[in-house]
Amino acid sequence: EAGVAQSPRYKIIEKRQSVAFWCNPISGHATLYWYQQILGQGPKLLIQFQNNGVVDDSQLPKDRFSAERLKGVDSTLKIQPAKLEDSAVYLCASSQLSRDSSYEQYFGPGTRLTVT
Protein backbone atom coordinates (compact mmCIF):
# COMPACT_ATOMS: atom_id res chain seq x y z
CA GLU A 1 0.00 0.00 0.00
CA ALA A 2 1.10 3.58 -0.58
CA GLY A 3 2.55 5.38 2.42
CA VAL A 4 1.81 8.80 3.86
CA ALA A 5 2.60 11.50 1.33
CA GLN A 6 3.74 14.99 2.23
CA SER A 7 4.66 18.05 0.22
CA PRO A 8 6.73 20.03 -0.16
CA ARG A 9 9.79 18.23 1.18
CA TYR A 10 11.68 21.44 1.81
CA LYS A 11 10.65 25.05 2.25
CA ILE A 12 12.62 28.18 3.01
CA ILE A 13 10.75 31.36 3.91
CA GLU A 14 11.45 34.63 5.64
CA LYS A 15 9.98 35.42 9.03
CA ARG A 16 6.47 36.86 8.95
CA GLN A 17 5.72 35.05 5.70
CA SER A 18 3.08 32.33 5.41
CA VAL A 19 3.55 28.67 4.53
CA ALA A 20 1.33 25.65 4.05
CA PHE A 21 2.07 21.95 4.18
CA TRP A 22 0.01 19.18 2.65
CA CYS A 23 -0.51 15.60 3.79
CA ASN A 24 -2.26 12.64 2.19
CA PRO A 25 -2.64 9.78 4.70
CA ILE A 26 -2.80 6.06 4.01
CA SER A 27 -6.13 5.15 2.47
CA GLY A 28 -8.67 4.14 5.07
CA HIS A 29 -6.82 5.61 8.04
CA ALA A 30 -9.29 7.59 10.11
CA THR A 31 -6.78 9.30 12.38
CA LEU A 32 -4.31 11.92 11.17
CA TYR A 33 -1.62 13.63 13.19
CA TRP A 34 0.64 16.63 12.64
CA TYR A 35 3.89 16.80 14.56
CA GLN A 36 6.67 19.35 14.85
CA GLN A 37 10.18 17.96 15.27
CA ILE A 38 12.91 20.38 16.19
CA LEU A 39 16.47 19.20 15.58
CA GLY A 40 17.64 16.91 18.37
CA GLN A 41 14.17 16.48 19.87
CA GLY A 42 11.36 13.99 19.53
CA PRO A 43 8.22 14.77 17.54
CA LYS A 44 5.76 17.04 19.36
CA LEU A 45 2.08 16.51 18.64
CA LEU A 46 0.43 19.65 17.28
CA ILE A 47 -2.99 18.39 16.28
CA GLN A 48 -4.87 15.10 15.94
CA PHE A 49 -7.89 14.53 13.71
CA GLN A 50 -10.39 11.69 13.84
CA ASN A 51 -11.97 11.63 10.39
CA ASN A 52 -12.50 15.38 9.79
CA GLY A 53 -12.96 16.38 13.43
CA VAL A 54 -10.27 17.70 15.78
CA VAL A 55 -9.77 15.50 18.85
CA ASP A 56 -6.69 17.24 20.28
CA ASP A 57 -5.12 20.57 19.42
CA SER A 58 -3.92 21.48 22.90
CA GLN A 59 -0.34 22.10 21.75
CA LEU A 60 -1.14 23.94 18.55
CA PRO A 61 -0.12 27.65 18.73
CA LYS A 62 -3.48 28.82 17.50
CA ASP A 63 -2.47 32.43 17.08
CA ARG A 64 -0.32 31.45 14.11
CA PHE A 65 -0.95 27.81 13.26
CA SER A 66 -4.09 26.36 11.71
CA ALA A 67 -4.97 22.98 10.27
CA GLU A 68 -7.86 21.40 8.50
CA ARG A 69 -8.77 18.00 7.17
CA LEU A 70 -11.11 18.15 4.26
CA LYS A 71 -13.61 15.31 3.83
CA GLY A 72 -11.68 13.26 6.37
CA VAL A 73 -8.81 12.54 3.97
CA ASP A 74 -6.12 15.09 3.03
CA SER A 75 -4.95 17.69 5.50
CA THR A 76 -3.15 21.02 5.38
CA LEU A 77 -1.18 22.74 8.12
CA LYS A 78 -0.61 26.48 7.81
CA ILE A 79 1.66 28.88 9.62
CA GLN A 80 0.89 32.59 9.38
CA PRO A 81 3.05 34.52 10.17
CA ALA A 82 6.14 32.35 10.61
CA LYS A 83 8.72 32.97 13.30
CA LEU A 84 12.36 31.90 13.44
CA GLU A 85 11.52 29.31 16.11
CA ASP A 86 9.15 27.56 13.70
CA SER A 87 12.17 26.13 11.86
CA ALA A 88 11.67 22.39 12.18
CA VAL A 89 10.55 19.28 10.37
CA TYR A 90 6.77 18.94 10.16
CA LEU A 91 5.68 15.33 10.17
CA CYS A 92 2.31 13.96 9.22
CA ALA A 93 1.21 10.53 10.43
CA SER A 94 -1.89 8.41 10.14
CA SER A 95 -3.29 5.41 11.96
CA GLN A 96 -6.30 3.16 11.98
CA LEU A 97 -8.15 1.35 14.69
CA SER A 98 -7.40 -2.32 14.64
CA ARG A 99 -9.24 -5.10 16.41
CA ASP A 100 -6.70 -5.12 19.22
CA SER A 101 -6.90 -1.33 19.62
CA SER A 102 -3.40 -0.80 18.31
CA TYR A 103 -2.61 2.78 17.37
CA GLU A 104 0.64 2.35 15.52
CA GLN A 105 1.33 5.42 13.50
CA TYR A 106 2.65 5.58 9.96
CA PHE A 107 4.72 8.65 9.23
CA GLY A 108 5.39 10.57 6.08
CA PRO A 109 8.88 11.81 5.15
CA GLY A 110 8.25 15.24 6.62
CA THR A 111 8.64 18.81 5.40
CA ARG A 112 11.78 20.60 6.49
CA LEU A 113 10.96 24.26 7.12
CA THR A 114 13.67 26.89 7.45
CA VAL A 115 12.62 30.36 8.55
CA THR A 116 15.24 33.06 7.95
Place this chain on the structure above:
Amino acid sequence: SQKIEQNSEALNIQEGKTATLTCNYTNYSPAYLQWYRQDPGRGPVFLLLIRENEKEKRKERLKVTFDTTLKQSLFHITASQPADSATYLCAQANTGGFKTIFGAGTRLFVKA
Protein backbone atom coordinates in the same frame (compact mmCIF):
# COMPACT_ATOMS: atom_id res chain seq x y z
CA SER B 1 2.59 17.18 33.51
CA GLN B 2 3.22 13.98 31.61
CA LYS B 3 6.84 13.46 30.76
CA ILE B 4 8.79 10.76 28.98
CA GLU B 5 12.56 10.55 29.11
CA GLN B 6 15.17 8.70 27.13
CA ASN B 7 18.90 8.62 27.59
CA SER B 8 20.14 11.55 25.53
CA GLU B 9 23.64 10.15 25.28
CA ALA B 10 24.41 8.08 22.22
CA LEU B 11 24.87 4.36 22.71
CA ASN B 12 27.89 2.78 21.02
CA ILE B 13 28.09 -1.00 20.86
CA GLN B 14 29.94 -3.68 18.95
CA GLU B 15 28.25 -5.74 16.27
CA GLY B 16 26.73 -8.91 17.65
CA LYS B 17 26.12 -7.50 21.11
CA THR B 18 22.74 -6.67 22.64
CA ALA B 19 21.73 -3.01 22.66
CA THR B 20 19.49 -1.93 25.55
CA LEU B 21 17.68 1.41 25.43
CA THR B 22 15.73 2.92 28.31
CA CYS B 23 12.50 4.90 28.42
CA ASN B 24 11.21 6.37 31.70
CA TYR B 25 7.91 8.09 32.32
CA THR B 26 6.73 10.18 35.26
CA ASN B 27 3.51 11.58 36.69
CA TYR B 28 1.16 9.25 34.85
CA SER B 29 0.46 5.69 33.75
CA PRO B 30 0.27 5.37 29.97
CA ALA B 31 -2.08 2.83 28.45
CA TYR B 32 0.73 1.67 26.19
CA LEU B 33 4.21 2.49 25.00
CA GLN B 34 5.46 2.38 21.45
CA TRP B 35 8.96 2.21 20.04
CA TYR B 36 9.90 3.75 16.72
CA ARG B 37 13.05 3.89 14.65
CA GLN B 38 14.07 7.08 12.89
CA ASP B 39 16.82 7.40 10.29
CA PRO B 40 18.26 10.82 9.31
CA GLY B 41 15.94 12.74 7.02
CA ARG B 42 13.09 10.27 7.39
CA GLY B 43 9.93 9.93 9.42
CA PRO B 44 9.78 7.49 12.35
CA VAL B 45 8.94 3.87 11.61
CA PHE B 46 6.86 1.83 14.06
CA LEU B 47 8.62 -1.16 15.64
CA LEU B 48 6.75 -2.46 18.68
CA LEU B 49 3.88 -1.63 21.02
CA ILE B 50 3.45 -2.88 24.59
CA ARG B 51 0.38 -2.36 26.74
CA GLU B 52 0.30 -1.59 30.44
CA ASN B 53 -0.90 -5.11 31.28
CA GLU B 54 1.89 -6.76 29.31
CA LYS B 55 5.33 -7.49 30.72
CA GLU B 56 7.20 -8.31 27.55
CA LYS B 57 6.81 -8.29 23.76
CA ARG B 58 9.09 -9.79 21.13
CA LYS B 59 9.49 -9.41 17.40
CA GLU B 60 12.39 -11.13 15.68
CA ARG B 61 15.55 -9.62 17.26
CA LEU B 62 13.59 -6.99 19.17
CA LYS B 63 12.26 -7.23 22.70
CA VAL B 64 10.50 -4.63 24.78
CA THR B 65 9.55 -4.76 28.45
CA PHE B 66 7.17 -2.63 30.48
CA ASP B 67 7.66 -2.26 34.24
CA THR B 68 4.82 -0.20 35.72
CA THR B 69 6.44 -0.28 39.17
CA LEU B 70 9.66 1.29 37.94
CA LYS B 71 7.73 3.36 35.34
CA GLN B 72 10.16 2.16 32.74
CA SER B 73 10.33 0.40 29.40
CA LEU B 74 13.45 -1.30 28.09
CA PHE B 75 14.04 -1.92 24.39
CA HIS B 76 16.52 -4.61 23.42
CA ILE B 77 18.09 -5.39 20.05
CA THR B 78 19.88 -8.73 20.14
CA ALA B 79 22.68 -9.70 17.75
CA SER B 80 22.95 -6.05 16.71
CA GLN B 81 24.11 -5.14 13.22
CA PRO B 82 25.53 -1.91 11.75
CA ALA B 83 22.21 -1.54 9.90
CA ASP B 84 20.53 -1.12 13.30
CA SER B 85 22.30 2.22 13.73
CA ALA B 86 19.57 4.85 14.02
CA THR B 87 17.68 6.95 16.56
CA TYR B 88 15.13 5.04 18.58
CA LEU B 89 12.11 6.89 19.93
CA CYS B 90 9.83 5.89 22.76
CA ALA B 91 6.25 7.21 22.75
CA GLN B 92 3.35 6.94 25.18
CA ALA B 93 -0.34 7.40 24.61
CA ASN B 94 -3.54 7.21 26.58
CA THR B 95 -6.41 4.84 26.02
CA GLY B 96 -7.94 5.57 22.64
CA GLY B 97 -4.65 6.68 21.13
CA PHE B 98 -4.77 10.21 22.46
CA LYS B 99 -2.10 12.54 23.82
CA THR B 100 0.86 10.90 22.13
CA ILE B 101 4.11 12.08 23.70
CA PHE B 102 7.49 11.19 22.25
CA GLY B 103 10.79 11.07 24.05
CA ALA B 104 13.79 12.83 22.54
CA GLY B 105 15.22 9.54 21.31
CA THR B 106 18.48 7.69 21.81
CA ARG B 107 21.03 7.49 19.03
CA LEU B 108 22.45 3.98 18.56
CA PHE B 109 25.71 3.30 16.75
CA VAL B 110 26.65 -0.30 16.01
CA LYS B 111 30.27 -0.78 15.00
CA ALA B 112 31.32 -3.57 12.67
